[in-house]
Amino acid sequence: MKIIGEGRDLRSGTQILYAQVSPDDYLSIVGEDYGGFAIQRKRETHKAYSRLKDDIRLGASLPTITLAIKPEFVAETQEMIKDFGRLATYLSCVGRCNILDGLQRTYILDDLRKENFTFIEGQEIFLEIWIESNIQKLVYRIIVLNAGQKPMSARHQIELLFASLHSAIEKEIGNVTLVTEKDQKRRRRPRIYPLQVVISGYQAFVSGATELNKDNLISQQLQVDSALDMDEESIRGQFSEFIEYFRLYAALDEEIFRIYSGLIDGDSESDDDKSNLRSPHWLTNENTCISFFASISQYSGSGSDSVVSEKVRRTKSALNNLIAKLSAAEAGSDPMALESLDAIRAGKNARKINVGTYTRRLLANGLKEYYRAEGDIRLIDAWNLAAD
Numbered sequence: 001m002k003i004i005g006e007g008r009d010l011r012s013g014t015q016i017l018y019a020q021v022s023p024d025d026y027l028s029i030v031g032e033d034y035g036g037f038a039i040q041r042k043r044e045t046h047k048a049y050s051r052l053k054d055d056i057r058l059g060a061s062l063p064t065i066t067l068a069i070k071p072e073f074v075a076e077t078q079e080m081i082k083d084f085g086r087l088a089t090y091l092s093c094v095g096r097c098n099i100l101d102g103l104q105r106t107y108i109l110d111d112l113r114k115e116n117f118t119f120i121e122g123q124e125i126f127l128e129i130w131i132e133s134n135i136q137k138l139v140y141r142i143i144v145l146n147a148g149q150k151p152m153s154a155r156h157q158i159e160l161l162f163a164s165l166h167s168a169i170e171k172e173i174g175n176v177t178l179v180t181e182k183d184q185k186r187r188r189r190p191r192i193y194p195l196q197v198v199i200s201g202y203q204a205f206v207s208g209a210t211e212l213n214k215d216n217l218i219s220q221q222l223q224v225d226s227a228l229d230m231d232e233e234s235i236r237g238q239f240s241e242f243i244e245y246f247r248l249y250a251a252l253d254e255e256i257f258r259i260y261s262g263l264i265d266g267d268s269e270s271d272d273d274k275s276n277l278r279s280p281h282w283l284t285n286e287n288t289c290i291s292f293f294a295s296i297s298q299y300s301g302s303g304s305d306s307v308v309s310e311k312v313r314r315t316k317s318a319l320n321n322l323i324a325k326l327s328a329a330e331a332g333s334d335p336m337a338l339e340s341l342d343a344i345r346a347g348k349n350a351r352k353i354n355v356g357t358y359t360r361r362l363l364a365n366g367l368k369e370y371y372r373a374e375g376d377i378r379l380i381d382a383w384n385l386a387a388d
Contacts, residue, residue: 001019001020001021001025001029001088001091001092001127002019002020002021002088003017003018003019003084003085003087003088004018004019004020005017005018006018006081012132012137013137014130014131014132014137015078015081015130015131015132016128016129016130016131017087017091017127017128017129017131018126018127018128018129019088019091019126019127019129020124020125020126020127021092021124021125021127022119022123022124022125023056023109023112023113023119023123023125024113024119025092026065026106026109026125026127027106027109027110027113028092028094029091029092029093029094029096029097030067030094030097030099030106031094031095034099034103034106034110049104049108052105052108053108053111053112056108056109056112056119057112057117058120059120059123061123061124061126062105062125062126063102063105064102064126064127064128065099065101065102065105065106065125065126065127065128066099066100066101066102066127066128066129066130067097067098067099067100067102067127067128067129067130068097068098068100068129068130068132069091069096069097069129069130069131069132070095070096070097070098071133071167071168072167073096074131074132074133075133076090077090077091077131078131081131091129097129100130109125133168136235136236136239136240137236159196159199162178162195162198162199162202166178166195169243172243173243173246173247173250174247174250175191175250176191176192176193176246176250177191177192177193178193178194178195178198179192179193179194179195180194180195187281187284189257190250190253190254190256190257190258190280191250191253191254192284193283193284193289194284194286196286197284197285197286197289198246198289200212200286200289200290201242201246201249201289201290201292201293202242202293203290204289204290204291204293204294204297205238205241205242205245205293205294205296205297206238206242206297207294207297208294208297208298208301209294210290210291210294210357210360210361210364211357211360212290242293245293245296245319248316248319248320248323249283249289249292249293251323252283252319252322252323252326253283253284255323255326255327255329256280256282256283256326256336257280257281258280258331259280259326259329259330259331259332259333259335260278260279260280260282260338261280261331262331262332277338277339277341277342277345278334278338278339278342282336282338287356287359287360287363288363290360291359291360291361291363291364291367292363292364292367294360294364295363295364295365295367295368295371296315296367296371298364298368299311299315299367299368299371299372300312300314300315300371311371314371314372314374315371317374317375318370318371318373318374318375319375320375321374321375321376322370322375325375335379336379337378337379337380337383340380340383340384341362341363341366341379341383344362344383344384344387345358345359345362347387361386362383362386362387363386364386365385365386366379366382366383366385366386367382368386369381369382369385369386370382
């Protein structure tokens with residue numbers, strides 16, 4: 001790798017390195033597992049990619065590929081920012097960067113390598129390398145700056161963000177583990193969540209919607225037109241709020257896991273467990289996570305500043321009260337009134353409704369009733385008020 005310059009995005013304050021590298025050395029840098037980093041966009045089969053492959057054989061210059069230094073390597077990178085030679089050696093080691101934009105081009109280059117194609121001497125790839133460890137800044141940079149170029153679906157941008165930063169997000173929330181689908185095993189303790197479920201929770205929190213269009217992140221607010229209307233401070237603040245509420249979510253999970261583990265095998269997480277509301281794994285259910293975070297946005301996300309502030313206070317007070325009540329509950333009891341909630345859900349004719357849609361709406365509306373009462377209401381009453 002040859003570092004050819006440095007810069008800074010003045011809008012977000014992110015440091016940027018510019019580099020060039022041969023195709024062979026680039027493939028060495030991203031390693032064999034470049035397509036398996038947590039969540040990556042599936043391989044595309046557009047005709048344009050076949051044409052691009054032919055052009056690369058002829059020595060065409062590729063559009064710049066964007067990499068991001070993994071958070072754990074940012075500090076060391078910044079220490080040697082002025083020593084381009086040393087920096088090039090450091091970043092040439094496999095596993096120091098993630099691909100943010102350029103996965104399809106990497107697939108094509110890798111195909112050519114596997115076909116024993118010899119790249120033309122002097123053929124170079126240009127790289128833009130982001131150096132940023134601040135999660136909130138990367139939220140802004142990836143969502144908004146990338147959204148303006150529309151290089152990938154908005155949903156995928158958030159998946160990519162959480163995938164590349166899940167270790168930092170775990171640290172930010174505290175004592176939680178986010179697992180990818182391929183790493184998902186039986187959950188033997190609380191505070192372990194599928195990454196996709198947390199992504200859906202964030203999507204629901206920003207949109208305030210219980211129905212998510214997964215091909216288009218945050219169906220309304222973070223579509224490209226409205227995303228570009230949000231300033232950096234708003235997006236950073238929104239993400240910080242999500243992290244704060246997720247800490248409460250994890251605290252609830254710890255108590256629910258303890259209380260409900262005796263009802264079914266707490267070491268298992270079968271499909272039956274996930275459909276059963278009275279499960280120690282209830283908060284790892286995607287419907288539950290979506291409903292929880294959507295309910296917060298729906299209840300506290302509108303009104304004047306003073307009204308919103310009061311709603312936020314009531315919501316947090318209600319959740320903290322619920323955590324306190326659960327901590328005093330005995331194992332094997334039903335303080336969440338999940339048996340009643342399940343009975344309400346079962347009372348609907350499954351032939352006439354979408355069970356998932358109804359479950360999410362029921363949960364979200366019941367939680368909003370609980371927030372309005374600042375936790376001074378039984379959950380069985382909240383569920384009944386939400387039933388229609």
